[in-house]
Amino acid sequence: MGEVIYIKNANQVITMSGATNQPKTGSKMSEINLIEGGGVVLENDRIIFVGKDDQAEQEAKSRGSSFTILDATGKIVTPGLIDPHTHIVFAGSRERELEWRLQGVTYMDILKQGGGILSTTDATRAVTQEILIEETSKRLDRFLLYGVTTVEAKSGYGLTVEDELKQLRVARLLQEHHPVDLVSTFMGAHAIPREYKDCPDEYVRLVIEEMLPRVAGEGLAEFCDVFCEKGVFTVEQSEQILEAGKKYGLKPKIHADEIVSFGGAELAAKVGAVSADHLLKASKNGIRKLAEAGVIAVLLPGTAFFLREEPADARGLIEAGVPVALSTDRNPGSSPTESLQLIMNLACMNMRMKPAEVLVATTINAAHAIGRAKEIGSLEPGKKADLVLFDAPNYPYLQYNFGVNLVDTVIKNGKVVVREGRRI
Numbered sequence: 206m207g208e209v210i211y212i213k214n215a216n217q218v219i220t221m222s223g224a225t226n227q228p229k230t231g232s233k234m235s236e237i238n239l240i241e242g243g244g245v246v247l248e249n250d251r252i253i254f255v256g257k258d259d260q261a262e263q264e265a266k267s268r269g270s271s272f273t274i275l276d277a278t279g280k281i282v283t284p285g286l287i288d289p290h291t292h293i294v295f296a297g298s299r300e301r302e303l304e305w306r307l308q309g310v311t312y313m314d315i316l317k318q319g320g321g322i323l324s325t326t327d328a329t330r331a332v333t334q335e336i337l338i339e340e341t342s343k344r345l346d347r348f349l350l351y352g353v354t355t356v357e358a359k360s361g362y363g364l365t366v367e368d369e370l371k372q373l374r375v376a377r378l379l380q381e382h383h384p385v386d387l388v389s390t391f392m393g394a395h396a397i398p399r400e401y402k403d404c405p406d407e408y409v410r411l412v413i414e415e416m417l418p419r420v421a422g423e424g425l426a427e428f429c430d431v432f433c434e435k436g437v438f439t440v441e442q443s444e445q446i447l448e449a450g451k452k453y454g455l456k457p458k459i460h461a462d463e464i465v466s467f468g469g470a471e472l473a474a475k476v477g478a479v480s481a482d483h484l485l486k487a488s489k490n491g492i493r494k495l496a497e498a499g500v501i502a503v504l505l506p507g508t509a510f511f512l513r514e515e516p517a518d519a520r521g522l523i524e525a526g527v528p529v530a531l532s533t534d535r536n537p538g539s540s541p542t543e544s545l546q547l548i549m550n551l552a553c554m555n556m557r558m559k560p561a562e563v564l565v566a567t568t569i570n571a572a573h574a575i576g577r578a579k580e581i582g583s584l585e586p587g588k589k590a591d592l593v594l595f596d597a598p599n600y601p602y603l604q605y606n607f608g609v610n611l612v613d614t615v616i617k618n619g620k621v622v623v624r625e626g627r628r629i
């Protein structure tokens with residue numbers, strides 16, 4: 206018998222069970238499967254029971270005389286939140302760019318002038334692995350306080366073989382030492398480094414022939430991502446890189462149609478990407494293709510907010526049958542926040558996603574976007590014991606009481622890591 210936790214008498218347990226990934230199952234994005242007066246029992250790092258509270262109590266008692274009770278009266282319980290798109294491993298910050306952007310200089314102008322991603326690349330190259338671990342660890346701590354128990358983490362601020370490997374090794378070390386789980390993505394194709402400004406195809410060759418084999422050889426990433434955008438990587442270059450990644454067993458993801466309509470969504474469908482991310486300017490044809498190919502749309506309304514752009518057409522995507530996930534896009538330039546709860550509010554207010562859809566998008570669909578839906582993203586027996594107790598009487602309250610952190614308790618791998626909103 207292991208360590209048992211009984212979460213008692215929640216106002217609502219939001220299970221997300223019965224997959225909510227619509228194209229594969231025909232289920233709707235608003236089917237959250239809610240239990241009023243619910244209880245959950247955990248044993249070691251697994252969920253063993255989810256249901257009505259009286260049955261949960263019996264289940265806990267049947268496991269032995271001693272178990273920890275967490276009283277969830279007046280609260281809701283959800284799966285640990287999942288952030289499927291971050292650039293969390295970096296050094297430095299870019300608050301000066303915020304002032305330039307307010308004066309009318311665009312995000313792309315800044316990148317073209319050698320700032321933006323390239324300025325974070327300078328800062329990231331300049332620090333040791335130890336400093337990078339320290340900086341990233343602080344961000345993971347903050348994610349945990351906001352109820353996020355798994356994050357995807359991209360490289361892409363190294364842009365040399367060794368510096369890309371350095372970023373990915375940091376993610377791997379943190380996966381071993383920090384309670385938040387990390388899922389790694391290789392994104393050597395994040396920007397053309399200054400050294401290759403006049404010969405971008407040479408850089409694409411470096412990514413394909415030198416970076417990819419090393420990344421795969423050390424088993425440092427599961428996914429391969431490309432910033433497919435006008436002035437960064439063309440559709441053809443992106444396709445070459447993602448196809449090469451596939452040969453090394455890395456599943457494709459794409460930064461698609463963020464700044465201009467560029468064919469990124471269409472490419473995502475063509476290469477069989479797991480997700481197409483951003484999609485602010487995705488074409489109608491691209492959206493239709495995403496639905497046909499079962500690609501998950503990862504939407505980043507915090508980025509649209511911070512760049513003062515119109516957000517993606519979440520309603521159009523959902524109505525077209527594309528499963529939608531949400532993410533912070535945590536990065537130092539276009540979305541410097543760890544508050545996935547703020548992103549949930551923005552999704553609701555600026556993209557008209559329903560509170561139930563927002564929860565699906567930050568749990569089970571986010572799990573699908575990083576290939577983890579069998580392990581996390583819903584409260585079902587056998588799944589990992591990653592849960593959040595929110596100080597909210599019902600789930601729409603999460604979208605209503607905005608701009609504050611409603612997390613009361615976070616359980617990660619069956620251990621209480623946040624209590625009354627504080628790390629323990």
Ligand code: IZC
Nearest residue numbers: 292321322536537538539
């Ligand atoms: O550092 O600006 N869009 N990549 C693509 C980013 C934003 C991150 C950054």
Ligand code: ZN
Nearest residue numbers: 290292460534
């Ligand atoms: Zn991104």
